[in-house]
Amino acid sequence: VFEKGGYLYTFDIKTRNTEKIPVIIADDDLFARNEIKDASLSIRTADLSPDGERVLFGARGEVFSVPAKKGITRNLTQTPGVHERNPNWSPDGKYIAWISDESGEFEIYIRRSDGTEKPVQLTKGADTYYFNISWSPDSKKILFNDRKLRLRYVNIDSREVVPVRQAVYGTIYQFAWSPDSRYITYTEQTENDNTVIRIFDTQTSKTYDVTDNWFSSSSPEFSNDGKYLVFTSARDFNPIYSQTEWNHAYTDMTRVYLVLLSRDTPNPFAPKNDEVKIQETQPSAVAKEPEKGKDKGKGKTEETRAGETKPAVTVKIDFDGIEKRILSLPVDPSNYGNVSCVDGIVYYNEYGEGRRQDGMKLKMYDLKEQKETELGNYRYTISSNYKKMLVAQGNKYAVIDLPKGPITLKETVDLSNMKVMTDYAREWKQIFDESWRQMRDFFYVENMHGVDWPKMHDKYAVLVPYVRHRADLTYIIGEMIGELTVGHSYVNSGEMPKPPRIKTGLLGAKISKDASGYFRVDHILEGANWSKELRSPLTEPGNEVKENEFILAVDGNDVRNANDLYSFLVGKSGTVVELTVNSKPSAEGSRKVLVTPIDDEASLYYYNWVQRNIRLVNEKTNGQVGYLHIPDMGVEGLNEFAKYFYPQLAKKGLIIDDRGNGGGNVSPMIIDRLSRQVTRSNMTRNVTVPRYTPGEAFLGPKVLLIDNYSASDGDLFPYAFRKHNLGTIIGKRTWGGVVGITGPLPFIDGADLRIPQFASYSAEKSEWIIEGHGVDPDIEVDNDPYKEYMGEDAQLNKAIEVILEQIKNYKGIPPIPPAPDKSK
Incomplete structure (x- = not known):
């Protein structure tokens, strides 16, 4: 029996005849019916209107305008089957811009903020994926970045697309406008992987470096008065030392910095010296007449009171010597980002270790008072008039006046009306099409492994109308991307009906x-x-x-x-x-x-398996050989290596078990430790056993076990093990999947498509390695499944046999030499 194109068939081996099996299922299509969904549970982005009266949400493929306090929630798009995302409010309040695939490709659209006019498509002929957009303060241009490493802006009147930067080493993710809309600042990765901050002048089309690549810098933003450029940079070096070995790591390297854009801008941290001010006095008999048109006590002209307009900001930048005008805020080194500066107050987020959101704090630094204040645990964005702030904590949002002290959320934005009527037939078609486009735009080689990718779309698209459950769609997408014949090509369902899991108690x-x-x-x-x-x-x-x-x-x-x-x-x-x-x-x-x-015995069974192997190796080698297993190349695998490697450094030989390794990215760290060579021996008086440096080098021979489940970074590990001549490899050929993945891109229903985006190839010659083949062992040994279940591990037994032979040549380090006699 086999499946082909969504139908079942039988194949008679004797007659070699194929017959289609009729399948009729009486079904009410409960899981394909249109239904109302709460889009507030799927918020992807949030932006604040210029005056802070409304909040703009990109949620579940729609654009919502929600009142900060009271009013009507508007779904400005109402487009089931179209992915609308990343909405932004124009600073003048007239328009809303967003990215949409209504045309079949992601393009930039705008419409009036009140929703009274139809959307207008600004860009056309998109040739790749667009990530984010940013309005210029004069509301005339929209800046955007894309998968082809370009940074460009579009003029909303002429619709001309103007190039800003073509990057070489990676996507330009961070960018911002100057308050006068003349300059664009952005970060760009350089040849040493550090990111630098640059400024582009839209009038001259010239680009200037603000920072160099000695240090990595990010999150650039102009201050609202145009005096400063604030950013973060990793320039603090305070090492911590490992407790498992004599080694270091650098964490909390970042501070918040500002650049004085003009030579004329005073240094806010310059020394001050208070002096007595001499007041000039006027004769008390002379009464000063109020100036014509002035309101007594307020000092405002009638004209000023009517318009209340501030003078336009003109940004002056002296690029010559700008790097010498970089100043550090006197805050503790940590992990900072999302920096803004309004009226001399710098706002920024401090993140937990590894930029975790759960440890994030919102802080401010007052340049005048030279004081840092913690405001609370919030994400934030500031309105374009610089008077309001949108703060978020989990799925709670609030609009507040620009804070000057700790924030307490009293009233939050009412999200209860962010409802959307789904049309699953149209939505599932969109998700299918976008999955195909994402693969087209992000796959690591443009030729799609020689596969006719448009043909693959059409081949599987005919099945989409028959989808009646979200899992069906996931299956079809999985079959389509499987045509690329590559590892790490995964798809997981988005929102999908799932029965609640009741955990059974287990006794171990x-x-x-x-x-x-x-x-x-x-x-x-x-x-x-x-x-x-x-x-x-x-x-x-x-x-x-x-x-x-x-x-x-x-x-x-x-x-x-x-x-x-x-x-x-x-x-x-x-x-x-x-x-x-x-x-x-x-x-x-x-x-x-x-x-x-x-509720889970897996970790116990794994622990028992490892302990059994340790005992077996110990018994069969009379305690001379160590054993350790690395289950993956992530945190758990690194922990297992550290737990079992260092305590066994005194052994004469070591068996490293990479079988069943699920991959990750830490194999270079492990290879580095296994590759260490002793440079010198050490002794101390009264200690009869000599030591050596580095003290965490393993002196004896090493054997590596692999199998067909050694995958991804579990493939790269034995490849490096062989390249660096670390020892003998025993077992079966590895999985053979080393084209790597990153995090997923957004989908309407939260689907997770993992796209192979980067690959390894030979360091000696221009040819691909490992992918589709794996790493071959030096000695091939296969385990009989039944014997393995009964406790006989032929691969491990072979490793013991080989390493027992190899440790016969173990030399260790030389004995302590006779004490020197320097009296002669």
Whole structure:
């Protein structure tokens, strides 16, 4: 039986005839019916109107205008089947701009902010993916970046697209306008991977460097008065030292900086010296007449009161010597970003380690008072009139006056009316089409592996009208991108109906039904009860249960009439349960123990497997050889390596197990540690065992185990192991997928499409490596699945055999030489 093009067929092996199977399903299409969805649960971007009266949200493929306090929520697009995203309000309040694929490609559109006129398409002929947009302060131009590493702007009147920068090393993600709309500042990656800040003059089309690439700089923004350019830069070097080895790391390298754009701008941190001011006095008999047209006590002319307009800002930049006018705010080095400066107050976010959002803080620094103030845990954006701020915390938003002190959210924006009527047929077609376009624009090579990509779209598009469940769409997209024959090409569903999962309590044991009707504990998984993740419920002190004992009751319920013990433990994960146990299948002499079941035994089974391998290697090599397993090349894999590598440095040989490695990105760190060579030996008086430097180098031979589940960075690891001649590789050829992925791009329903975007090739010659083939072992050994399940690991046994032979040549370091005699 096989599937082809959405139909089932049978194939008769003898007659070689194919017959289509008729399938008729009576279905109410419950999961394909149009329904009202709450778009506030899918907010992607938020922007503030110029006066702060309204908030603009990009949510679930629509553009919403929501009142800050009272009023009507407007869906300005109402386009099911079109992905509208990244809306921005023009500074004059007249227009809203956003990116839309209504034309079949992502283009920039604008419409009047009140929604009274139809949208106008500004750009045409898009040849790639557009990321973000930014209005110029004069509301005449829109700046945007794209997948082809370009930064450009479009004039909304002439619709002319003007190039600003063609990058070479990566996408330009950060950019901003000067308050007079003349200059554009942006960050650009350079040849040493550091990002620099540059300024483009729209009048002369010249580009100037503000920072150099000795340090990485980001988040540039002009101050509202045009005096400063504020940004962040990693220029602080305060190392921390590892507790596992003599090595360092640099964290919290960033501060907030500002540039004095003009030589005439005073240094806000210049030394000050208070002096007595001499007041000039006038004769008391002379009364000064008020000037004509002035309002007493207010000092404003009638004309000024009527318009209340501020003079236009003209930005003056002296590029000569600008790098010498960079000043640091006196704040602690940390991780900063999203910097703004309004009327001499600098606002910025401080992020947690690794730029985690959960540790983010909003802070301000008053240049006049030279004081930093923490405002709270918020994201923020400032209105274009510089009087209001939109702050966000989780999914709560509030519009407040520009703060001068800590923020308390009293009233939040009412999101309850951000409802959208879905049309799943149109929405699913859009998601299918966008998935195809994203692959076209982001796939690591433009030739799409020689596949006729437009043909693949048409081949699978005919199936989309038959989709009746979100999982069907995911399947079709998966089949389409599978035509590219590449690893790391994944798709996960967006919003999809899912039944609630009820976690069953597990005991960390193998249990069988006894003839008596009770349940017998056949085997208890070894745990490390000091670790929350490796807790084995039946082994915890004070409530131990032994192997071969019987479970008679759960929470007082006799288990003899049950076929499955776990029927008593449904929903009991993390809940204290009373077990009645005995060494014999009888209530007489039984005892009661209190245990807390776990919801997943995978970590326990993994721990037991690793411990068994360590014991096996230790026993068969008489303690001379170490063993460690690396489950992935992420945090868990790095932790496993650190836990087991350093304690076994004194061994004569080491078996490194890369089998089943799920990939990640830390393999270069591990290879670096395995590649270390001893440079010198060390001794200390009264210590008879010499040491060496570096102290974390492994002296003896190494063997690496691989299999067909060693994947991604688990592929790159054995490739590097062989390239650096680190030892013998044993097992089966690896998975063979090293074209890498990054985070997903947005979809209407939150779908997750992972696109292979970058690849490795040979450092010696211009040819591709690993992808589609994998890394071959030096010695091929396959494990028989049945024997492996029964405890016989042929690959590990071969590794032990090989390394026992290799350690016969182990030399170690030379003995301590005789003490020198310097009296002669």
